[in-house]
Amino acid sequence: MKTHQLPNDAPYSDNQRAWLGGFFAGLHSQLVQNSSNAQTARTIHILYGSQTGTAESVARDAVKVAKAHGLNPVIKSMDEVDADALTKMETLLIVTSTYGEGEMPDNSQVLWSAVKADSMAKLENLQFTVLALGDTSYDLFCQAGIDWDNRLAELGAARLQTRIDCDVEYEEPAEKWINNVISELNPNSNDVTVNLTSVSLTPSVGDITVPSQYDRKNPFPAKLLVNRLLTTENSSKETRHYEISIAGSGLSYEAGDALCIVPTNCPDLVADILNAIECDGDEVIDGISLREALRTQFEIKTPSKELFNAIKERNQEILTEILESDYLWGRDTLDLLLENQNVAMDFYTRPKEFLALLKPLQHRAYSISSSGKANPETVHLTVASVRYNAFNRQHKGVCSTFLSDLTDENPPIRCFFTPNKVFRVPDNNDLPMIMVGPGTGIAPFRAFLQERQFRGAKGKNWLFFGDRNAETDFIYRDELEQMGKSGLLNRLDLAFSRDQEEKIYVQDKMREHGAELFAWLERGGYFFVCGDAYRMAKDVDKALHDVVKTHGEKSEQQAIDYVNQLKKDKRYVRDVY
Ligand SMILES: Cc1cc2nc3c(=O)[nH]c(=O)nc-3n(C[C@H](O)[C@H](O)[C@H](O)COP(=O)(O)OP(=O)(O)OC[C@H]3O[C@@H](n4cnc5c(N)ncnc54)[C@H](O)[C@@H]3O)c2cc1C
Ligand SMILES: NC(=O)c1ccc[n+]([C@@H]2O[C@H](COP(=O)([O-])OP(=O)(O)OC[C@H]3O[C@@H](n4cnc5c(N)ncnc54)[C@H](OP(=O)(O)O)[C@@H]3O)[C@@H](O)[C@H]2O)c1
Ligand SMILES: Cc1cc2nc3c(=O)[nH]c(=O)nc-3n(C[C@H](O)[C@H](O)[C@H](O)COP(=O)(O)O)c2cc1C
Incomplete structure (x- = not known):
């Protein structure tokens, strides 16, 4: 079995794009030449429903793997096809995120309205499978993917594989899904497994070296240049302007893109949580102190479903009359621990079990407030600091206050770009x-x-x-x-x-x-x-x-x-x- 390491489909520089384009074209033609059925490559359609590009990038990864297997993948955004086109497809891979409250991303809404209508034609000749992207902190986890999966089956289409629902750490399950589905579609060419997740600074493909890049897996350590209050001191809210240097990173961005910031948790909150579970923080778990793990690796503000369920199991009375989402609104992990001290103390001897109930600390996205052409070396952000009083405590948003508390003395901020290809200034300079x-x-x-x-x-x-x-x-x-x-x-x-x-x-x-x-x-x-x-x-x-x-x-x-x-x-x- 041959394993290629390919970089994730994050934004590349033009050089990297050209290089990768050449590489994939080479790999593809080599595989096609070797393939006895090159002339009759099976067509598979890959449709993505995506708001901020993650589902699109997974769909594009699927294209690369399909090509490496000698298939003929046709990739489209959901707003590039109509319902009639679905009736002509034989094999369909759907990759979709969920937005709003369990809704379709914007680019899928028109197609979805047609597909869910009573007048939609049957799809009995279609084989399909769905990869759903979502986040378990939302009530309706992966609902858009679930809706597609159910509706296509209702219309008579056959499932190639069962749907998979991916949480925020989607890379590994997505890679597995892509490789499994594609191997099933072309069983004659299953000697190629494409590893899409193992990205290092200079990933290697055979004996070739890919130029280095900064991305989600390898955030750029950027210097904060400006941290300025935009609202006045006596405002009821706090909105700040930040300028972050990307000089020397080789990165560039377009107006409309977002910058993702990888925060660390507030040391005071870490101390309060340690207090609540009666640990001193020096306990070493998997080679790292509990204190450092809570500060840098785990989401300790927004409670995970797992922590909530663990507490609920031990404290049945917590949710007799109110809905889970109502109970959780505004409450953070520390509130849950303080209000359920008998459970919190349970973790005293088992801090590892406590960590296992937390989700990994995630980056936060911010719409960039500068033009990359006018400011090639800096990125500007406009961020409302989340601060509110609830349950007799001051609460702070993790990332917005991580930023607001920074000075230029602090270590660099780890960040990466996520492009938003549709949210762009029109190419036509004359249009309003x-x-x-x-x-x-x-x-x-x-x-x-x-x-x-x-x-x-x-x-x-x-x-x-x-x-x-x-x-x-x-x-x-x-x-x-x-x-x-x-x-x-x-x-x-x-x-x-x-x-x-x-x-x-x-x-x-x-x-x-x-x-x-x-x-x-x-x-x-x-x-x-x-x-x-x-x-x-x-x-x-x-x-x-x-x-x-x-x-x-x-x-x-x-x-x-x-x-x-x-x-x-x-x-x-x-x-x-
Ligand atoms: C594509 C994209 C672009 C974005 N662009 C921007 C931007 O330009 N500027 C910007 O400021 N943000 C932006 N955001 C939002 C940003 O990513 C963060 O969600 C925001 O900064 C809060 O993150 P945090 O870590 O500070 O708060 P978290 O630690 O994530 O806490 C937020 C949570 O606190 C709770 N909460 C908040 N306020 C209250 C309240 N008053 N009462 C009770 N509970 C409350 C809610 O549960 C909320 O979900 C963007 C998000 C996306 C997805
Ligand atoms: N969870 C919350 O309760 C809460 C509250 C504020 C902000 N946020 C979040 O904080 C972040 C930053 O907030 P922000 O500064 O962008 O905006 P914001 O503080 O939410 O609001 C900006 C303006 O929009 C107004 N607004 C409220 N409801 C509206 C509606 N239905 N239609 C049009 N305008 C409306 C607000 O008015 P009024 O406030 O006077 O109604 C305010 O004037 C966002 O992520 C936002 O979602 C959350
Ligand atoms: C405003 C907003 C609403 C969201 N709503 C949901 C939701 O209801 N259910 C869910 O599982 N995920 C939800 N998500 C998470 C996204 O589906 C997830 O981040 C996904 O990876 C985004 O993929 P995309 O970049 O392709 O749009 C939401 C994200 C945002 C920013």
């Missing part, structure tokens, strides 16, 4: 952009405006921004006013929600200026939304439909079709969280 970004949702639009300025783009720009109070929370005010004066920002509509009795939100401003908004869309305008996914993005979507209906003089269904077409054309795209 409408950007809706209240709160930290403004971040990518600052980047978009910098990008348009850098390009000398003539297309019109309209920003809807808002936050709680104008006096304290009008972040980047000077810059926006300057952009207004220079003619870069053609319209700025503001919604400060708490400056008056009645709440005023960005969607109210959209409705107020609906006629003009519709006119901009009709002129080929792009509609971008960034910020809160749960309330704002849903209400803005509703307002967009209303504007199209009212000012386009359309029926309910025509307005839905119009907005769906915007999505298909990638002229309505969102970066919501």
Whole structure:
């Protein structure tokens, strides 16, 4: 059995891309030449539903493995196919993430509506399998993948393999799934196992060396250059501007991408947790002290389902009447331990068991607020620090306060980029952009405006921004006013929600200026939304439909079709969280 080490499909530099392209083409043609059935390579369709690129990158890995096996993979984003196309497919691999509250990612919504409709044709000639990406900290874990799996079976399609549901550590199960599925599809060529996860600084493929790169597996140690408060001292919230140096990394980014930060936990929280489980922290577990493991390796703020269940098993009364999600809202791991001290003390002699109940500490993503062309050596972020009082304690978000407490004296910040290929300034510099970004949702639009300025783009720009109070929370005010004066920002509509009795939100401003908004869309305008996914993005979507209906003089269904077409054309795209 031959094992190749291939890098993960994270962003590569142009050189690396060219190199890898050449390498894979070579590997492919060698395998195809050797294959007796090269002329009749079996076609497999690979569809991805992805919001921020993870599912897409897994799907692309599947393509590489399929090619290495002499198959003919056809990869598409779910918004590039219609329901009719599914009826013509014979073999389908679906890779999908889940968004919102158990919903489809944006690029799958139109296809999914058609597939779940009663009128959908049967798919009795189709064989399929699903890889679902998700996060067990959400109530509806991997729901989008579950929905696809159930619906395709209902339509008569046959499962090639049972669905797999991947949590945040998806790489290994995904690699296994890809290799298993592809070997099953081409049993004659199972002498090639592609190892997609073992990425080192200079991974080797046979005797060839891949150029080094920084990515999720190998984050770049970046220097923090600026940590500045954007809201005023007397604001009810704290939003900060960060500038991080990527000089010397060889990395580059585009406006619309996100930077992921790998945080460490607050030492005070670690100390409080050690206290609660009555350990001193010096206990050594798998070669590392308990204190250091809690600080650097485990999620100790948001409680895992496993910890919650372990506590529930021992303390039945905890959940008699209230829903788990209601109970957990705002409670962190320390709250659970303090409220269930009999259980917490159980861990005293078994700290290893306690660690086994925690999830690995994850990076957090931040939409970049600078243009990579205008700022090739720095990345700007706009971050709201999560701080709140609950259950008689001050609670802090792990990563946002890890950042806010940093000074330039601290060790470097470990970070990597995640590209968002659809959330981009239009290639056509003449088309209008409408950007809706209240709160930290403004971040990518600052980047978009910098990008348009850098390009000398003539297309019109309209920003809807808002936050709680104008006096304290009008972040980047000077810059926006300057952009207004220079003619870069053609319209700025503001919604400060708490400056008056009645709440005023960005969607109210959209409705107020609906006629003009519709006119901009009709002129080929792009509609971008960034910020809160749960309330704002849903209400803005509703307002967009209303504007199209009212000012386009359309029926309910025509307005839905119009907005769906915007999505298909990638002229309505969102970066919501
Ligand atoms: C693609 C993407 C882009 C993003 N871009 C940005 C950005 O530009 N700027 C930005 O600030 N964030 C952004 N985020 C959000 C960011 O990734 C983090 O989720 C955020 O900073 C909180 O992380 P944390 O580690 O500080 O908090 P965590 O330790 O993860 O804690 C957050 C949790 O605390 C609880 N909580 C928070 N507030 C309250 C409250 N008032 N009452 C009770 N419980 C509460 C909730 O359970 C919440 O899930 C983005 C997210 C994604 C996915
Ligand atoms: N879990 C929470 O309770 C909570 C609260 C705030 C922020 N967050 C999270 O904290 C991070 C940063 O927050 P942020 O600074 O971007 O934004 P934010 O503080 O959530 O809100 C920014 C602005 O959006 C307004 N808003 C609230 N509901 C809205 C709706 N349905 N439609 C349109 N606007 C609405 C807010 O008004 P009002 O606040 O006056 O209603 C405020 O003026 C995000 O990850 C966000 O999800 C969570
Ligand atoms: C706003 C938001 C909502 C999410 N909702 C869910 C969910 O309901 N269920 C789930 O299992 N995962 C959920 N996730 C986790 C994503 O599915 C997971 O991070 C996935 O790997 C993202 O893949 P993508 O980059 O291809 O979109 C959510 C993530 C975000 C940022």
